[in-house]
Amino acid sequence: MTQLMPQVGDHGGGVRSIRVPIPDNPLGFTLVYVVDTDGGPVLVDTGWDDPESWDTLAEGLRACGTSATEVHGVVITHHHPDHHGLSGKVREVSGAWIAMHAADAAIVRRTRETRPERWFSYMTAKLEAAGAPESHVAPLRTARDRKLPGFSPAVPDREIVPGELLGLAGRRLRAIWTPGHTPGHVCLHLEESHPAQLPGNGRLFSGDHLLPEITPHIGLYEDPDDATVTDPLGDYLDSLERVGRLTPAEVLPAHQHVFTDAASRVRELLAHHEERLTDLLTLLVEPLTPWQLAERMEWNRPWDQIPYGSRTIAVSEAEAHLRRLVKLGRAEAVAGSEPVTYVAV
Numbered sequence: 164m165t166q167l168m169p170q171v172g173d174h175g176g177g178v179r180s181i182r183v184p185i186p187d188n189p190l191g192f193t194l195v196y197v198v199d200t201d202g203g204p205v206l207v208d209t210g211w212d213d214p215e216s217w218d219t220l221a222e223g224l225r226a227c228g229t230s231a232t233e234v235h236g237v238v239i240t241h242h243h244p245d246h247h248g249l250s251g252k253v254r255e256v257s258g259a260w261i262a263m264h265a266a267d268a269a270i271v272r273r274t275r276e277t278r279p280e281r282w283f284s285y286m287t288a289k290l291e292a293a294g295a296p297e298s299h300v301a302p303l304r305t306a307r308d309r310k311l312p313g314f315s316p317a318v319p320d321r322e323i324v325p326g327e328l329l330g331l332a333g334r335r336l337r338a339i340w341t342p343g344h345t346p347g348h349v350c351l352h353l354e355e356s357h358p359a360q361l362p363g364n365g366r367l368f369s370g371d372h373l374l375p376e377i378t379p380h381i382g383l384y385e386d387p388d389d390a391t392v393t394d395p396l397g398d399y400l401d402s403l404e405r406v407g408r409l410t411p412a413e414v415l416p417a418h419q420h421v422f423t424d425a426a427s428r429v430r431e432l433l434a435h436h437e438e439r440l441t442d443l444l445t446l447l448v449e450p451l452t453p454w455q456l457a458e459r460m461e462w463n464r465p466w467d468q469i470p471y472g473s474r475t476i477a478v479s480e481a482e483a484h485l486r487r488l489v490k491l492g493r494a495e496a497v498a499g500s501e502p503v504t505y506v507a508v
Contacts, residue, residue: 171226174413174421175358177334178366181223183210185245190418193245195220196368197227198353201332203235206259207351207368208417212248220249234259238329238336240370241348242267242274242316246417251317262321262329264340267347270386271316277387285387286475293478294452294502299471323349341372341406343399344379348372350406363412367425372399373406373414375422378435382479383486396487400436403429440493443484450497450504457481 170182170192177199182192196207204227210216221231234257239247242263250261263271287303323329325340335354342348351368371379384393407429414425422428439460446459457478458466469477485505488494497504 171223172421174366174415176355178353178415179227180415180421181210181220181227183216183220183223183249184213185211186213186215188245190245192418194415194417194419195223196415197224197229198331198334198336200235200334203233204229205236205238205331206234206253207238208240208246208370209237209249209253211245212252217249217252220253231256233257236321236331237261238323238351239263239267239319240350240368240372240417241345242270243345243371244316246370247271247316250319251315254317260321261317261319262323263319264323264325264338264347264349266342267345268319268322270345270347271318273386273388274316275318281387285385289385290454290475290478292502293482294454294504295478296454299474302471325349339367339406339409341370341399341402343381343395343402344371346384346393346395346398348402352409352411357412361412361423363423364410366413366415367406367409367411369406369414369416369425371417372402373425373428373432374416375414375419375428377419378432380476380480381483382476383482385479392486394486394490396436396483397490400433403432440484440488443488444493444507447488447494447505447507450500450506452502452504453478453482453485454502456485456505 172180179197180194183195184192193208193210195210198205210220224230231253234253236259237250237253239250253259254261283303287300290300323338325338327338329336329338337352337354339350339352341350348370350370350372353366355365381396381399384395407426411425413421413423415421446456460481462469492508494505494507497506
């Protein structure tokens with residue numbers, strides 16, 4: 164067996180991180196945090212459910228002076244498989260509890276109960292309504308038996324309650340509800356002095372909510388059985404401002420690297436989304452479907468170079484921005500259009 168070289172970081176004050184790989188993903192890895200408590204090590208997220216990822220997590224825990232069998236608990240920032248994927252295996256070998264916000268726990272339960280073909284049918288209908296061409300929709304019609312990642316996630320056994328301290332012996336870790344990336348995303352505020360005495364108010368495990376160089380994906384909250392018109396981008400912007408007011412000394416995100424000056428990063432992200440909304444209004448001088456809008460939006464590469472799956476994600480992000488514009492009264496659906504088109508007001 165090839166010797167694994169886990170990349171373990173020591174952030175001081177009984178907090179370490181393990182870079183757990185995400186297979187075939189440009190993000191590269193999830194930063195899984197190991198927090199020492201009087202009851203044993205607690206993980207913040209666990210990483211993708213993959214043999215290499217598991218081996219890296221297990222070896223990383225050994226490098227931290229513990230093991231997977233000794234994990235006391237798992238705190239999940241949100242339900243996505245690069246964060247929650249290995250939680251079930253950790254619980255299986257250690258008996259650890261798993262905690263998650265109720266909104267994302269509901270998604271986990273629904274995911275386990277939804278057959279993949281139901282999901283493919285739902286996505287087919289959503290993309291058709293968004294104006295996607297048949298060439299994009301067609302593969303979904305023949306993918307009914309495809310195995311999807313994250314379709315058997317572990318059901319959490321504890322609920323993270325916003326505003327409350329988590330029951331971690333010897334630590335002060337408070338849950339901050341930050342919906343946007345997912346409806347139940349939480350950041351975790353470690354209300355303790357920074358070990359290097361950096362100025363600010365403790366440390367923040369930020370999940371995917373606040374990343375140093377990446378703008379988190381904000382798409383629609385997908386639920387095949389719920390027709391509620393949500394506003395994920397509005398949720399995200401409100402959550403950003405809430406986190407900015409915490410003024411943590413340091414941010415420990417789930418991807419990339421640890422950073423300081425959270426307030427500055429929050430301002431950058433708020434400005435980015437306001438600029439993007441303004442740019443979309445310029446595009447919406449003519450009626451466009453969500454798909455047509457996504458084709459014209461600025462991404463990190465030209466539209467014709469964006470892979471198939473990423474185009475679906477991009478359309479969801481375009482729709483989230485459209486919903487925000489409609490809610491603000493800056494755009495509206497064109498009556499009688501099918502698929503529906505939107506235009507600036």
